[in-house]
Amino acid sequence: MTSMKYPLLLLLCLSSVVLAGQTKKILDHSAYHQWRKLENAQISASGEHIAYQLSSHGYADPIIRISNTKGTQVLNYSRGQKGEFSYEGDYFLFQIAPSDSSLRRLKRFKTKKADLPIDTLGIFKLADQSLEKIPFLKSIKVPKKWSDWIAFQTVLQPDTTNKKQKKSTDKNGYPLTLRQLSTGQSFTLPYVTSYKLSEEGGTLLAFSNGNDSTIQKGVYTFDSSDPGFNSIFESKGKYSAIGISHSGQQAAFVVDVDTTKVIDRNPQLYHWTKEAGAASLLLDSDHDFMPIGWKVNTHRSTGFSKNDQQVYVFINPAPIKQDTSLLKDEIVNVEVWSYNDPRLHTQQKIDAKNDREKGYRVVYNASSQTFNALETEAIPTSVQGNEGNANWSVGLDNQAYLRSRSWEGFPDYNDFYAIEHSSGKATRFAEKVRGSARISPAGKFAYWYDRIDSAWYTYEKASSEVRQITTNSVTRFFNEENDSPDYPSPYGVMTWTDNDRKMLIYDRFDIWEVDPTGTTSPINLTQTGKSGEVRYRYIKLDPEERFISKGQALLLEAFREFDKREGLISMTYGKSSKKELIGGDFQFTNVQKARSSDQVIYQKQSFIAYPDIWTSTVNFKKQNQLSKANPQQSEYNWGSAELIHYTSLDGKPLEGLLIKPENFNPTKKYPLLVNFYEKSSDGLHRHREPSPGRSTMNYSFYASRGYVIFNPDVHYREGYPGESAYNCVMPGITSLIEKGFIDKDRIGVQGHSWGGYQIAYLVTQTDLFRCAEAGAPVPNMISAYGGIRWWTGLSRMFQYEHTQSRIGGTLWQYPLRFIENSPIFFVDKINTPLLLMHNDADGHVPWYQGIELFVALRRLNKPSWMLNYQGEPHWPLKLQNRIDFNIRLQQYFDYYLQDAPMPEWMDRGVPAVQVGIDQNLELMSDQ
Numbered sequence: 001m002t003s004m005k006y007p008l009l010l011l012l013c014l015s016s017v018v019l020a021g022q023t024k025k026i027l028d029h030s031a032y033h034q035w036r037k038l039e040n041a042q043i044s045a046s047g048e049h050i051a052y053q054l055s056s057h058g059y060a061d062p063i064i065r066i067s068n069t070k071g072t073q074v075l076n077y078s079r080g081q082k083g084e085f086s087y088e089g090d091y092f093l094f095q096i097a098p099s100d101s102s103l104r105r106l107k108r109f110k111t112k113k114a115d116l117p118i119d120t121l122g123i124f125k126l127a128d129q130s131l132e133k134i135p136f137l138k139s140i141k142v143p144k145k146w147s148d149w150i151a152f153q154t155v156l157q158p159d160t161t162n163k164k165q166k167k168s169t170d171k172n173g174y175p176l177t178l179r180q181l182s183t184g185q186s187f188t189l190p191y192v193t194s195y196k197l198s199e200e201g202g203t204l205l206a207f208s209n210g211n212d213s214t215i216q217k218g219v220y221t222f223d224s225s226d227p228g229f230n231s232i233f234e235s236k237g238k239y240s241a242i243g244i245s246h247s248g249q250q251a252a253f254v255v256d257v258d259t260t261k262v263i264d265r266n267p268q269l270y271h272w273t274k275e276a277g278a279a280s281l282l283l284d285s286d287h288d289f290m291p292i293g294w295k296v297n298t299h300r301s302t303g304f305s306k307n308d309q310q311v312y313v314f315i316n317p318a319p320i321k322q323d324t325s326l327l328k329d330e331i332v333n334v335e336v337w338s339y340n341d342p343r344l345h346t347q348q349k350i351d352a353k354n355d356r357e358k359g360y361r362v363v364y365n366a367s368s369q370t371f372n373a374l375e376t377e378a379i380p381t382s383v384q385g386n387e388g389n390a391n392w393s394v395g396l397d398n399q400a401y402l403r404s405r406s407w408e409g410f411p412d413y414n415d416f417y418a419i420e421h422s423s424g425k426a427t428r429f430a431e432k433v434r435g436s437a438r439i440s441p442a443g444k445f446a447y448w449y450d451r452i453d454s455a456w457y458t459y460e461k462a463s464s465e466v467r468q469i470t471t472n473s474v475t476r477f478f479n480e481e482n483d484s485p486d487y488p489s490p491y492g493v494m495t496w497t498d499n500d501r502k503m504l505i506y507d508r509f510d511i512w513e514v515d516p517t518g519t520t521s522p523i524n525l526t527q528t529g530k531s532g533e534v535r536y537r538y539i540k541l542d543p544e545e546r547f548i549s550k551g552q553a554l555l556l557e558a559f560r561e562f563d564k565r566e567g568l569i570s571m572t573y574g575k576s577s578k579k580e581l582i583g584g585d586f587q588f589t590n591v592q593k594a595r596s597s598d599q600v601i602y603q604k605q606s607f608i609a610y611p612d613i614w615t616s617t618v619n620f621k622k623q624n625q626l627s628k629a630n631p632q633q634s635e636y637n638w639g640s641a642e643l644i645h646y647t648s649l650d651g652k653p654l655e656g657l658l659i660k661p662e663n664f665n666p667t668k669k670y671p672l673l674v675n676f677y678e679k680s681s682d683g684l685h686r687h688r689e690p691s692p693g694r695s696t697m698n699y700s701f702y703a704s705r706g707y708v709i710f711n712p713d714v715h716y717r718e719g720y721p722g723e724s725a726y727n728c729v730m731p732g733i734t735s736l737i738e739k740g741f742i743d744k745d746r747i748g749v750q751g752h753s754w755g756g757y758q759i760a761y762l763v764t765q766t767d768l769f770r771c772a773e774a775g776a777p778v779p780n781m782i783s784a785y786g787g788i789r790w791w792t793g794l795s796r797m798f799q800y801e802h803t804q805s806r807i808g809g810t811l812w813q814y815p816l817r818f819i820e821n822s823p824i825f826f827v828d829k830i831n832t833p834l835l836l837m838h839n840d841a842d843g844h845v846p847w848y849q850g851i852e853l854f855v856a857l858r859r860l861n862k863p864s865w866m867l868n869y870q871g872e873p874h875w876p877l878k879l880q881n882r883i884d885f886n887i888r889l890q891q892y893f894d895y896y897l898q899d900a901p902m903p904e905w906m907d908r909g910v911p912a913v914q915v916g917i918d919q920n921l922e923l924m925s926d927q
Contacts, residue, residue, distance in 0.1 A: 024663075025637065026637050026706075027704035027705065032883065035057050035632075035689050036629045037629075038610075038629045040052060041590055041592070042601075045089040046594060047599025048126075049066055049069070050066070051064065051092055052627060057690075061099055064081065067627075069615045069624070069626070079096050080094045080095070082094060084142045086142060086181060087142075088147040090126055090147075091124060091126065093124075093140060095122070096122050103117070118138070120135045121134040121137040125181075134152070136157065137154055139152065139153045139174075146201065146202040150179055151176065153195075156174060166191065175189070175191070176195055193209060195242075196243070198246065198247065199246045201247045203222065203224070203248030216231070218233050219232050223248075232278050233272075237255050237259060239255050241253060241269075242301060246306045248274070249273060249275075250272065251272045251279075253269075254268065266284055266285045267296045269302070270282060271364075282311075282313075282364065289370075294318065296315055297358075305389045308366070311363070312362075313361070313362055315362055317377075346794075347794060350793035351793070360373065360374075360376060361375040362374060374395070379395040379396070382394065382396065383396065383436075383437060383439060386443035389443070390443035394418065394438075401413035408798055409486070409802050409803050411434060411435050412434075414432075415428055416428065416430040416433060416448070418459070430466060433450050440496050444500040446458065447459075447503065453468075454477070454488055454490075455471065456469050457469065458503075469516060469517075474521065474522055474524075475524070483716040483717075483806075485718045485802055491508060492505070495538065495545075495547060497550075498547050498548070501516075505522075507530075509526075510525070510536060511529075511536055511538070511556075513525055525571075525573075536556045538554060539568070541591070542593070553572055555568060555570060563643065564643060564682060566586055568602075585606055586604045588602055593618065598617045598618045600616055600618055602614055606685045607640065607641035607685060607699075614626065637704045638700060638704060639660055641685070643658075644657075647731060656681060657710070658710055660708055661704065662703070664741075667741075671897040672743070672748070673702055673707050673710070674710050674729065675696060675697050676712050677755045679713040692883045693886065694876055695775050695837070695876075696775075697889060705894075708736075708741070712728055714728040714758070715728060721758070721806045721807075722765075722821045733768065747770055748772065749772045749773075752775030752837075753844065754804055760777040763823075763830050764827065770896050771834075773834075773837070773889060776844070776849075781805065781807065782819070783848075784846070785800050786811075789843065790842075797810075827856045833896065834864045835865050836866040836867065837866070837868075838850025838866060839869045839872040840868055840870060841872055841873050843873055844874040847868070850866060865906065865909070867885065869885070870915075887921060888903070891921070903924070904920035
């Protein structure tokens, strides 16, 4: 028995369920390879063309498509990916990948990685629809704001007649070509290891290892206004930390010119200006500004203010050095964990690389030619404002509060400082704030939300005053539905107005104009949100917009909470009237406006409608659909989604999603699948195409196969998360049973992570479910409380005390809560067959939690199975594992809820000697 049975298995899955009177096909696992994901939708600067990529959920090649805004297709290219319009939109640049099938064939023949085919560059000219291909592509960069040029690297093909020629490698570098699109003129620099383009100004900076003859190792610039590469620094050594200014008038880089193996290095920062022509030394360890023993940081790139008046560089203390005289067997490798360590040792290990590469920001003021520190070991983080042009920064220091992260969670507490760029002087203006701070667009204020008192604050730089600017008296600017034992989060800041006059802040429904000086009272701009239960949110059509002005037209998303209907609204800032432009039982996403016209594109979706691309002008008077990513959907039995209302066992009004098969008959009895996490009803109109999900069931897939799916919202009571889930989920199910179309003896439940925990709890409290699947559950809150989240090295304590697990206190404060909410203590009450999935590389929930539950079930001889996708994290990520999980999940539910034959793996597992060889997915014929 071999893996060659896999395609046959898909046919078996297709034929395993037959729906009476079915006129359309039902979805099976082969659909993953048919369905496409629409990605990277974009509109050209003029608005004349749109482009997008269609990717596969399976092994099919990607496709690039371009059409005009009338819907006429101008390019449909298989194997196209990662496309981008040129700045003016005259060209479309994309990568052409080798076919997936040819790559797989070569890999099966053990072809070396270096001999596998690589991407080709596609240059598509919109005017005449011509396509040019340039093979052996290594990388490509399209300038953001300078037109008619592209930069790309290719893999140098070896000259067989020149045995001394260097090979193209990551270490040696690759040829870099600057090409003018309109003329085809090209300029090439050999063996480039890294390069950056300025956002404006037409300048490129590159490191080259040289060709040892005409080109020396060093740093080169390219100026598109006077095309050609120019050397600005030549030397042997190690180059790093490249940076170039927004305007292209300045650049900087770090070089270590010492080619010996000396341990004590002295990397040097060089600075280049277009006016000077050559790079000059700006900073090294011998500079008067540099603290004794400190070095120029080689890991973090230089930054520049937009006005080119300030250069931001990074320095760091000399790294800790290993005693190289010690032999391996003389080195003691011991960890010493101390109770007063700011971070757990497990965190320190995760953070070790970042700690070694940590740099502290300093500013070089061009006018005074002086350096000042913005970050120090005492104030390790800073925030810049006004596009780097401000003469001050906000410093953040969380070091005194790091220990409490283990039990308080995030965000960190911080002390805030105002740091002067001209002197480096730091003045503390706030202490122990639960959150971070930002600087307003014009640089007049720092602002932040403090979770402790659920209020917004500002610090005015000119007056040095700190003010609380919201009090929650006229409205609540915090999440009023917060049901975790933690301080509520804010709804957020929409934007600022010109010259920092006002802040626009969200509450649950409306947009409020708030005075950053606290002098005047907040003004409700949208006014009708709360009364109409409509949530207004701003859609920024200009990605570079920093603030808004009076009289500016605003586009708002309007979401009605009571029926989940969504629309797009126009409103003028300074006027109260609003106009609905478009709306319906849809979700609208990814709204983009062309840079130089009023043409927009957007994606519109519902449970039935795939989120295809539509276009219109900003008034939305006429809409035109431009894509049809998955026309094959019409061939399949699909389903419908509706909102249901019911009451929890403790009297709270609740909502839930109900998914029915397309050919639903209310006189029939349907098997029911229950799937939930926390609250999902706002996603009523979200499309769910068939895809091999990594951890949860696919609604369209199961609806097509004759299941009804129910997703209830869960509201939690502090200290009783398990009971809360029971109180919210069970009455929803019973209300559906009362409607008469649910078979009460054929109900299954599925969920993952927090959903997996709740399912593990539910099956200790009820025998209603005929079967259950729980992924990565926590059955034992006591052992989990003292565990580690291995991806971050963090203690798991904060999760139980303050966040999702919602116990509300420590183990020694509420020992009974930990026991009452832990399924492991009531596993003997479980009478429901239980399928678990818990992978051995899970960095969120330690997989020993899954083991604890499984071995207890096994000892009690309860029907149970556990899937471990070896080496996978919290969910299986590899495609073959995701498909395998979805097949097993479907087989499991079909066996219990639709009387399908039992698969062999449920009968006899997959023995260790067969792992990776025989999956035992075949259905047993003697059932």
